[in-house]
Amino acid sequence: MPWKERYTISDEKSLLDSEVTWPDEQRCCFRIVVDLAPPCGPAGITPQDLATPDAYFGMHGGLAALADGLRRRRLKATFAVPAVMAEIHADTIRALRGEGHEIAAHGFKHEDVSLLSRDEEKARLARTTEILTRIVGQRPSGWFSLPRPSDKFAGGAVSGHTVDLLIEDGYDYFGNGLADDVPHYWVTDFASRRAILTLPYYYHFDDQFFLLFPKKGTGLENPDTLFRNWKAELDAQYKRGRQFTMVLHPHGIGWPNRLHMLEQFLDHAQSLPALWNATSAECARHWTATFPAATHLKLEPSIWRDYPGSLS
Amino acid sequence: MDTSTELANGLDRDIAVLKARAADYGACHRVIEKCTWPQGARIAVNFTADFDAMLLRRVLNEPPMQLAKGEFGGRVGIWRLIELFDSHAIKATIFTPGRICELYPQAVKAASQSGHEIADHMWEHQVPKDPALEREHLRRAKDAIEKLTGKRPVGTRSWHTRQLLLEEGYIYNSHDTPDHRPHYISEPDGSKALLNLPFHYVIDDAMFFSFAWLNTENDAQRMMDPEHVEEIWWAAFLQQYRQGGYLNICMHPFVSGRALRIAMLDRLIERMKRLPGVWFPTCEQVARHVLSLHPAS
Numbered sequence: 001m002p003w004k005e006r007y008t009i010s011d012e013k014s015l016l017d018s019e020v021t022w023p024d025e026q027r028c029c030f031r032i033v034v035d036l037a038p039p040c041g042p043a044g045i046t047p048q049d050l051a052t053p054d055a056y057f058g059m060h061g062g063l064a065a066l067a068d069g070l071r072r073r074r075l076k077a078t079f080a081v082p083a084v085m086a087e088i089h090a091d092t093i094r095a096l097r098g099e100g101h102e103i104a105a106h107g108f109k110h111e112d113v114s115l116l117s118r119d120e121e122k123a124r125l126a127r128t129t130e131i132l133t134r135i136v137g138q139r140p141s142g143w144f145s146l147p148r149p150s151d152k153f154a155g156g157a158v159s160g161h162t163v164d165l166l167i168e169d170g171y172d173y174f175g176n177g178l179a180d181d182v183p184h185y186w187v188t189d190f191a192s193r194r195a196i197l198t199l200p201y202y203y204h205f206d207d208q209f210f211l212l213f214p215k216k217g218t219g220l221e222n223p224d225t226l227f228r229n230w231k232a233e234l235d236a237q238y239k240r241g242r243q244f245t246m247v248l249h250p251h252g253i254g255w256p257n258r259l260h261m262l263e264q265f266l267d268h269a270q271s272l273p274a275l276w277n278a279t280s281a282e283c284a285r286h287w288t289a290t291f292p293a294a295t296h297l298k299l300e301p302s303i304w305r306d307y308p309g310s311l312s
Numbered sequence: 313m314d315t316s317t318e319l320a321n322g323l324d325r326d327i328a329v330l331k332a333r334a335a336d337y338g339a340c341h342r343v344i345e346k347c348t349w350p351q352g353a354r355i356a357v358n359f360t361a362d363f364d365a366m367l368l369r370r371v372l373n374e375p376p377m378q379l380a381k382g383e384f385g386g387r388v389g390i391w392r393l394i395e396l397f398d399s400h401a402i403k404a405t406i407f408t409p410g411r412i413c414e415l416y417p418q419a420v421k422a423a424s425q426s427g428h429e430i431a432d433h434m435w436e437h438q439v440p441k442d443p444a445l446e447r448e449h450l451r452r453a454k455d456a457i458e459k460l461t462g463k464r465p466v467g468t469r470s471w472h473t474r475q476l477l478l479e480e481g482y483i484y485n486s487h488d489t490p491d492h493r494p495h496y497i498s499e500p501d502g503s504k505a506l507l508n509l510p511f512h513y514v515i516d517d518a519m520f521f522s523f524a525w526l527n528t529e530n531d532a533q534r535m536m537d538p539e540h541v542e543e544i545w546w547a548a549f550l551q552q553y554r555q556g557g558y559l560n561i562c563m564h565p566f567v568s569g570r571a572l573r574i575a576m577l578d579r580l581i582e583r584m585k586r587l588p589g590v591w592f593p594t595c596e597q598v599a600r601h602v603l604s605l606h607p608a609s
Contacts, residue, residue, distance in 0.1 A: 002414055007366055009380050012418055114375060115393045145377075150530065152522035155377030179383040181571060186380075202570065203523055204535060214530040228537035229572065236571035304414045307452070309445045311370065311436050312413075 001075035002303040009186045009198075010179050011298045018238040020182055021290060026276035029243035029283055030234070030269060031199070032077035033175065034066065034101075035146050035208075036085050038251060039215075042148065042157075044111030045084055052253040055264045062254020069097060069259065073266060078250075078280040080106035080144040080175065083128040086135045097136050102279035104142040104175060105132055113145070114159040125165050141281040144175035146247065147203065149214045154203035164188045167196050173284040176201030182242050183287040194293055195293050197284050199245065206247040211258060223261045229263050238272055243283070245307045313561065327423035339500035343412040344490045344606045347558060355553045356507065356598050358560040359404040359585055360486060361393055364471060365416065365566060367409050372439065383564050386416040389569015395575050400424050400581050405595040407433035407469040407486070410453030415558065424461035429594035432457065432482070440473045450480055467509075467595050474498075474506045484599035485511055486560060493558055494598065496608045505608035509595050511560040515548055517541070538576035549584060558598075589595035596602045 004011065022029055027287045038045060038055035049055060070077055079096055081103055086093045097103050107113065108124040118126070123141075143166050145156040155178050163186050166174055174186060177198035185195040203209055210226035234244045253262055269275060278286070306312045330525035349356050368383030390406075396402050398402045406423050408430050411433045413420050424430050435449035435456075450472055468477060469486045474497060477485060486509040488497070518525045520536040545561065552559050568577060593601075 002417065004415060007370055007379065007415060008386075009376070010383065010387065010389065012416060013391065130534050152524060152530075153375065153378050155381055158376055160376070178377055179387055181384075181388065184387075204521065204570075204572075209523075213533070213535075218531045218554070220534075222535070225535065225540070227541055229535075231432040232538050232572035232575060233570070236575040239575075240571060242571070302414075302485055302549045303417070304411075309440060309448065311440075 002143055003190045003299050004175045004302050004304050010184050014180050022276045023286055025276040027241055028238040030275045030277045031245040033247045034077050034079045035249050035278050036079055036081045037106055039149050040110055041111035041150055044109035047063055058251030060064055062250035065254045065259055066250045068105045075277050076100050076279050078102040078104050080104050082106045082110045083131040084109045086132055093135055101256045102281050104144055105140040106144045113162055114157050120159045121161055122165055125169055142173040142175045143171050146176055157183045163196055173197040175280055185293050186265055197288055199280055208249050211252040223258055227261050227265055325540050332565045336500050340498055341490050343493050343495040347494055349591050354556050354589035355589045356593055359558055361406050361563045361565055363406050363408045363412055363565055367411055371437050385566030385569055386585050389565030390419045390570045392574045393546050393565055394423050394426055400591050402592040403427050403594045405429040405431050409437050410435040410456035413456035415482040417460055420460045429596045430457050430461045432465045434470045441452055452536045478504055478506055486595055494602050507599055509560055511562040516566055521567045538572050542580055
């Protein structure tokens with residue numbers, strides 16, 4: 001790029017459609033991410049957040065119905081799990097792993113890490129890795145910072161240190177980036193090309209923004225809009241040969257009427273030949289091997305000049 | 313003077329002040345009642361893109377993920393828009409902040425080489441209050457664009473003061489919406505007139521697709537799907553097409569550059585092209601045509 005710190009995270013131009021390839025001549029990557037955090041605020045999951053009908057349904061009836069549908073369809077998903085949820089529901093998490101789903105980290109308790117000091121964030125990250133490793137029996141490959149319904153912005157919150165700490169801790173990928181619609185590299189240091197593979201996320205394909213959003217009473221229920229967004233993006237990305245990621249919250253999508261809509265969408269997705277349903281870790285592995293940063297990250301030095309009276 | 317006369321005089325003064333302000337404001341506007349287009353076209357459709365990428369997010373000091381959301385516009389979205397317009401042989405207008413020339417020079421060059429108009433969108437998506445600094449910003453943005461495209465911009469989408477724009481040789485702004493037709497904005501006496509090519513916030517992708525647009529609360533979000541917006545825009549087009557007129561469709565590469573929306577725009581353009589007499593010029597082409605056929609004075 002002309003790299004510019006505090007403006008850009010990656011290089012100047014994405015891969016062309018014609019350059020993107022998937023394993024075994026598959027045409028388009030199809031990723032399902034399931035967020036196992038109950039609705040909570042920026043402080044992360046509190047005792048009150050766990051004592052709600054939504055929180056209960058999200059880890060019981062809603063999750064069971066969603067997991068059952070995935071099993072029936074032989075679809076694999078990535079479950080983004082806050083460490084505290086893994087501690088509370090260890091057997092459930094192990095069972096999901098046992099069915100072939102990926103368990104990825106989703107913060108210590110889905111807190112807004114930009115409110116923490118670097119040391120505090122580092123300590124929570126290390127503890128999260130330790131907890132998930134112990135419970136799942138294998139280190140998480142990826143880390144998510146998905147948005148909470150009350151967040152001011154819908155992209156998920158990271159601090160200025162998060163990505164660097166993930167690299168330091170040995171994570172393979174960061175799960176929700178917005179700068180591309182295929183995997184790309186999030187650079188934290190220009191000189192050393194220090195970077196982590198980042199998988200795409202976009203809030204228009206995240207169910208929470210369409211199902212009684214942002215909360216009861218003031219909420220908007222637009223499952224038809226969500227369905228059309230999913231379908232329009234999947235069809236367009238399939239045609240281009242790129243990738244599609246949807247994000248699901250069992251406490252919302254698990255209700256029978258909404259689940260019915262999801263089933264219709266999955267019927268459509270599974271009717272597309274050569275659609276590669278991959279977990280995030282599988283997608284990341286493929287990308288890192290096929291498009292390594294060493295050859296595919298095209299960073300150029302900044303040509304930015306500072307002027308008095310202008311932003312720097 | 314008794315109290316009731318005093319009160320009545322006060323109300324008269326109120327009316328006079330309001331009348332004067334409305335008259336003054338009204339006198340600053342002259343709408344071109346009936347624009348005729350070259351070769352008997354019924355409608356001029358301007359596809360315009362505000363290429364701010366992450367710049368406005370940075371101006372507003374938004375967090376890292378918001379910047380990355382904008383970055384999509386530079387890495388992916390702008391390229392798709394160029395490809396889309398080229399595939400339809402449509403020349404669009406890309407309103408480009410000067411700073412973007414330092415962040416995405418390849419894209420700005422490519423757009424210009426494809427024949428799209430690169431116009432001003434402020435040096436860094438804000439206009440300084442100090443007049444000297446404002447002029448410096450406008451000139452720096454012009455220099456940045458000219459350096460990449462070899463052409464000086466003649467149009468802008470900005471809050472820059474009209475007087476300054478005229479002094480610096482700009483022939484149009486594409487900003488405010490006192491009317492849906494092209495119009496002049498001037499001093500109350502008609503002097504210092506600058507052509508405005510209006511767009512409207514509902515013929516703009518951001519409100520429908522960009523979360524927290526214009527600092528809106530979460531309760532106010534309307535996350536729409538492309539088909540819904542396609543119908544709103546198609547209806548706006550069809551109404552203007554039937555009566556003869558003008559439509560300016562405002563896009564942001566980080567919003568409309570998403571694959572699902574490029575597919576929608578492709579359909580929308582196909583539908584428009586099926587009708588005879590639809591002209592897809594750049595804003596500069598519209599401006600030059602209007603200035604010569606319907607001059608300000």
